[in-house]
Amino acid sequence: MAILPIVEYPNDILIKECEKVTIFDEQLAKLLDDMYETMVENDGVGLAAPQVNVAKKIAIVEIDEETGTLELINPVVLETKGSDVDIEGCLSFPGVYGEVERPYFVKVEAQDRDGNTYVVEAEDFFARAILHEIDHLHGVLFTSKITRYVEEEELEGYEEE
Numbered sequence: 681m682a683i684l685p686i687v688e689y690p691n692d693i694l695i696k697e698c699e700k701v702t703i704f705d706e707q708l709a710k711l712l713d714d715m716y717e718t719m720v721e722n723d724g725v726g727l728a729a730p731q732v733n734v735a736k737k738i739a740i741v742e743i744d745e746e747t748g749t750l751e752l753i754n755p756v757v758l759e760t761k762g763s764d765v766d767i768e769g770c771l772s773f774p775g776v777y778g779e780v781e782r783p784y785f786v787k788v789e790a791q792d793r794d795g796n797t798y799v800v801e802a803e804d805f806f807a808r809a810i811l812h813e814i815d816h817l818h819g820v821l822f823t824s825k826i827t828r829y830v831e832e833e834e835l836e837g838y839e840e841e
């Protein structure tokens with residue numbers, strides 16, 4: 681495995697629609713493994729492929745050991761419910777934090793690294809992390825949704841997406 685360089689804003693790859701994954705091969709598996717190692721190394725709770733300079737619909741999320749690692753390939757949001765405001769950060773925006781409103785619940789259909797389709801339901805911070813990463817795959821950055829910027833001193837044990 682390898683730790684990949686993180687693409688920081690501003691960069692065009694962060695603001696474009698990513699391409700759908702059609703080939704589920706060793707190269708995809710290696711990218712997912714490298715993305716995981718890169719996320720852990722940077723203390724992130726999620727990472728999207730464009731953040732490592734790959735414009736494809738691939739993202740990973742791991743908010744804690746309990747939920748485990750979620751590999752989202754070609755994810756589609758099927759349903760959302762409720763609303764919640766919480767602080768977000770992003771590995772592509774070092775030192776930037778802000779409050780973002782997102783649905784409290786999300787139901788997503790995606791494929792795993794072997795191409796099998798599955799459905800995942802998540803709520804609260806898990807839903808938030810998933811939606812933040814899916815936004816990346818459409819070139820949407822959390823800064824476009826921040827309603828209030830938060831200073832680093834206000835944060836307590838906060839993790840980045």
Ligand code: CO
Nearest residue numbers: 770771772841
């Ligand atoms: Co992000």
